[in-house]
Amino acid sequence: MQAWRIDVLAKADQLDPVGDAAKRALTAAGLSGITGVRARRGYLLGAELTAQQVEGFARDVLCDPVVEQFVVHAPGARPAPAADIHAVTIVPRPGVTDPVAHSVQKALNDMHLPMVAAGTYRCFDVRGLERSDVVKSQLLQAARKGLANDTVQELLFDTIPDGLPGAPPPPDLAVQSVPLAGLDEAALVALSQKGGLALDGHEMKAIQSHFDGLGRAPTRLELETLAQTWSEHCKHKTLTGTVRFEGRTIDNLLKSTIAKVTRDLDRDFCVSVFVDNAGIVKFDDEDSVCIKVETHNRPSAIEPFGGAGTGVGGVIRDVLGTGLAARPIANTDVFCFAPPDLGRAELPQGCLHPLTVLKGVVAGVRDYGNPMGIPTVNGSVHFDEDFVGNPLVYVGNVGILPTARAHKKANPGDKIVALGGRTGRDGIHGATFSSLELHTESETLSSGAVQIGDPITERKVMDAVMACADRDLFSAITDCGAGGFSSAVGEMAEGLGADVQLDAAPLKYAGLAPWEIWISEAQERMVLAVPPAKLDELLQLCEAEACEAVVLGTFRDDNRLIVRHQDVVHADLDLHFLHDGLPKRVLEASYKAPAHREPTLPPEQDHGAALLKVLGDFGVCSKEWIVRQYDHEVQAASAGKPLCGVREDGPADAAVLAPKLGSLRGVVLANGLNPRYSKIDPAAMAECALDEAMRNVVATGGDPDYTVVLDNYCWGNTRDPQCLGELVRATEALCALATTYRTPFVSGKDSLHNEFRTTARTIRIPGCILVTAMSVIADVRLTLTSDLKGDGNQLVLVGTTKDELGGSVYYKSKGELGRNAPRVDPERAKATLHAVHRALQARCAVSAHDLSEGGVAAAVAEMAIGGRLGAAIDLAAMPTDGPLDPTRRMFSESQSRFLLEVPPDRLPDLRANLGDVPFAVIGQVTAAPTLRFADGARELATVAVADAERAWKAPLDLDGTLTQEVSR
C-alpha cells in the first residue's frame, strides 16, 4: 500500500548524537572507512491525506523545529539516492509491534486529521564508503550486528520502504479437527513436533485416550490449549515429576524440597506463597510486599532487545496480577553471558555475539523499565563461555499491596474482562518454544515467538488496574503471559469453567484464526474477573485511563471451558482434564562428581598485578555502564542505590527501598549467583548463591531473620540423568541451608533445556540457581554502604578463610577451574549472619561489604574505590582453617565472610556483638589512596587506588567515558 513518507533529520548545523552513535556501532562491528553517519527518523502515513495535511503534520508534530528539518515524499515517489552516501533503512517486519506508529495516530487524531494507517522506520546515511557489492554486503552485515535485528526488522540498502502493509488475507475461521484415533506413539510425537506443541509421547497418548473416550477428535484450538497449559513453562513437569535418584524415589521434587522448607518453617510473615503470581510477605500492619523473578532466556537469545524488554514487561504484569493487584515498585535483573570479548571465530553459527546480546538486553531492560516508571535497583552480570548459545536473562519485580487485598477468587457469573494491548500474531508458541532446546536454525524457525514490547500500553494498563483495585471493582486478576488468553483464562477458570467469545478480543490487524487469538502471546494484556454489578464502573474507569477493555466472556460453574468465535464452538474442554490430566513424568537421575583437580601453580610472583587482573574480570568489574542506563530513582523510594561512595561509583551489595513515601520502613533486596562453582559441584553453587544473597542483605543492614528468598533455576537438559542428578543435588543442598537460615522460599521458577546444538557439539549451560533475597526492615537509617568512610578506621574481617580457590576468579585468571569450590558450614554461617546483623544494628561499623568473587583483595579494592581512600592490610592476621599461603588468603572465595569498617572506639562493642564468631582486625583505612597488602612483616603488594579503579572500570566501559574520569 503506497504511503506518504516523511524523513526527519538534524539540521545541517546541528549535532546528531544518534547518527554519531550509529557510526560508532558500525565501526565497532568491523566496518572501516566511514567518515560520517546522519540519522533519519522515517514516518509512513496513509495516502488518503492531502499534501497540505502531511506538510502541516510534519511541521507541527513530527519535526523538532529548533534542531530538525524534514522532507516529504509523495506516495509512489522514489527519489534517486544521493551519489555520495549509502542509506541503510530499518523497517519493522509485518506484524511486529510498532509503538511509535500508535502515537503518530493519536497525534493525527488530536489534530483532527483523518485516521489513516501509520508506520515508522529508521534510516542511516553512511558516508565515506565506496560503491560496490562487497561494501554493500559488509555494510549490511555490520548493520545487522550493530543497528538492527533481522528477526524483527528488515534491512534495506539504498532503497526506500515500499509503503504500508496491505490488508492481510482473510483468516480460516473453520473449526479444524485433528484426528488422533488409531495413531501410534511415533505418529503422535511426529504430530506434536510438526505443530510445535512440545508434548511427548505419553502426553499425546493421554490426550488421544481422553478424546477416544469422548468419541471425537480434538479441535486444533483444544490441542493448542492443552499444549500451552501442559508446557514445561506453565506446568513445571520436570520439577513436579517423580524422580528416581540414588535409590530413592522423590515424588514431586518441588513439593518435597523447596515448598517443604517453606511449609516446615511456617514463618508468620508469609502471607501467600506458591499459590499466586508472586510470593506475598507482610511489610507492616497495613501492607504487604510481593516478589517474583522470571527468566526470558529463549526470546533474548534470538532478539535480545525485544526478549529482555518483554521479559521485564511480563514480570511486571506478574506482580500487577498478584492478589487483587500489587503496585510494582522495583525491578531487578541478573544476566549470564559469554565473555563480550569472545573471538568471532569462536562464535557458533546461529548465535548472536555476546556483546551484541549484552547491549541488546541492557537496552531492552532500559527501554521497558524506564518508561514504566519502575526503578531497576539491583542486579548482577555473570560470564562464562558456555552461555554463548543460551544467554540467561533473569528479570524480577517487587510490588506492594494492602494485605487485605492479598487473596482473590473469581466467581461463577463474573465477567471475563480483557484489558490493555491488542492481540496480534506476535509470540505464538512462546510457551512451547521455551520448552525446546535451541539450535543453529532456531533463529529463523522461531521468530514468531519473539515480541517487541510497548511499555506505554502497559503503563496505561497499570494505571487502570490500580484505579480499579482501589475501588474494589474485580474479584480476581491475572496476567496474560505464556500461552496468552488460553493460559490466563484457563487458570482463572479452574474449578469454575468459562465461556469465551474470541471475536470480542480487539485485534491489532485482521486475519487471525481463532486458535491464534486464543494462544497469542501479544504483550501488555491482563484478564480480570468482574462481578456484573461492577462492570460498567470498571469499563468507564478504564476508558478514563485510556486503556482498552472488553468483555471476553463469563465464568461458569460446571468446570467446562467453552471457546467460541462468532458463536461457533471451537473448544469444549473438561477443565479437570486440562489441569489434572497431564501424566506424571518419571525421570531418572544420577550424580557422579566431575573429576576436576586443583592446579599446581607456581607461587604468585606479583600479587598487585594479580589483583588488577581479578578486578578486570568481566564478572568482577564495574557495571556502571549498565547501571546508569536504568532509572534507579523513579518513585523516590531509593534509600540505598546501586552505586555508592563519594563519587557514586562504588558497588552496592543490595538495594534499599523505603516504598511508603515519608515512612522509614524499608525493604533490602539482593541476589546471589555463581555459575562457575556449578562446574565443580552444583551443591556448592546452590549453597553459595543463598549465602551470597544473605550476605548482601546483611551487609547492607537487612535482617536475616526477616528475609524471604526466591529460587530461579536455569538448567540444561534434565532428560540426561546426570544433568537432573546435578539439579537434585543442588536443590537438596539449597533446601538444607535455607532450613538452617529459616529463610522461606516464597516464589520460584525454572527454565530447563538450556542447551545449544551445533553440528559439532551440544553446549550446555552450567546449572544455575539464582537466589534473590528480600528483607523487611523497620528503619532504613540503619542500613549501610560498602565505601570506606574515614582515615584511621579499623578493617575487620568476619568469618574464616579456607583453601577454597575452586571456581574462583583468581583461578580463572590463570586459566584454571580447580576443585576446591567453596562450601557453606550451615550453623557457623547462620551464626555469622546473625552476629554481623547484631553488630551493624548496634552501629559498630560505618561500612560493610560482603566477600565474594575475588575474595578479600577485591572487596578491599572496591571499598577503597567507593570511598577514594586507601587501606593497609595484614593478611597474616586473617582467621583461617589451618595454614594458608598469602595468595589464598587474598583471593580465596570462602563463604560467610564480611569486611567491616569499624571506628576504633567501636571495637569493644563489636567484639561483644560478634561473640564467638571468628574475626580479626586485618588492617586500617588510610588517607593515602593506596592499597597495601602485607603478609606479616613482608610487603606483598602496593597498588594505587586509581590503578585499581582503572582496571575495574575498563572492561565494560562501553562508551569510553568511565576510565577517562579516573585521571581527573
Place this chain on the structure above:
Amino acid sequence: MSAPKALILRAPGINCERETHHAFTRAGATSEYLHIQQLLQDPRQLDRFAILAVPGGFSYGDDISSGRVLAQEMKGKLGERVLQFVDRGGLVLGICNGFQVLVRLGLLPCTKARLEEEVTLTHNLSSHYECRWVTLKTEKSRCLFLPAGLLLRWPAAHGEGRLVARDAATQQLLVDEGFAAVRYVDDAGEPTERYPQNPNGARLGIAGLCNHNGRVLGVMPHPDRSYLPTHMPDWRRTMLAHGKLPEDGDGMVVFREMVKVAAAEG
C-alpha cells in the same frame, strides 16, 4: 492562610506523579491528581488551583520526540489557558518530561510572552538515557520562588535533556536575561558543558529555565527524587558527620518555596 492547591497532572506515560504529589503535600499544599483527559474535558478546572505541576515520565512513550505528543494534545485546548493561568498568578513546575512538555508547548522560556518553541531538549550527546546525580547551581533569575546561589544535588534521569536554543541570540538571552534559572556546575561550582557533571551536553550548562514573569519553572533533574533526606546519595556520610539526618533533601526547596509564594499570594 489556607493551603494552596496543587494540580498534579496525570497522562499516559507520566510516571512521577506520586512523588510529586507527596513532595507538594509535604511542603504544605493540598495536592490533587487530574488526568489530562479530565482536564481537557473541562479546562476551566485549572482555575481551582494555584499550582500546576507536570511531573516526569515518558508521556505517550516519548514517541516521535520526548513530550511531543502530550504537548500537541494540550496545545489546542489548553495551551492558551495555561498561559492565562500563569498571567493570573498561577505557578507552574515542569520536571524532566514535564519540562520537555512545557518547552514543546512554548510555555518555556516564553521570552516574548507568547507560545512558541524557542528552545528544545534533545538527545543527550551520549545518545542514550542516563541516570546520575548532578550538582546544580540556582542562578539569579526571574524565577519568583527559587532562591539564587544555592548548590544542590539532584538526580538527572533522561535521554533527551540537551538544551539547544533556536539561535545564538536566544541562547545568550537565556543566561543574560535571567531565564536560565538552574545550571549544571563542575567541582569548582562553575557552569559546565563537560560530561559527566553536565550529563547531556546542554549548552551553557543550562539544566532549568523559567519564563518571562518567573512563574513557570522547568528542570531536567529531579527535585521530586531528592526532597527527603534519605533520597540523597550520601546521606550516610552526612549522618556520620552530624549525628543525625537533616530535615530535607536538596530538592525540597523547590516545593517549599513554591508553596510559600503561592500561599503568600493566595
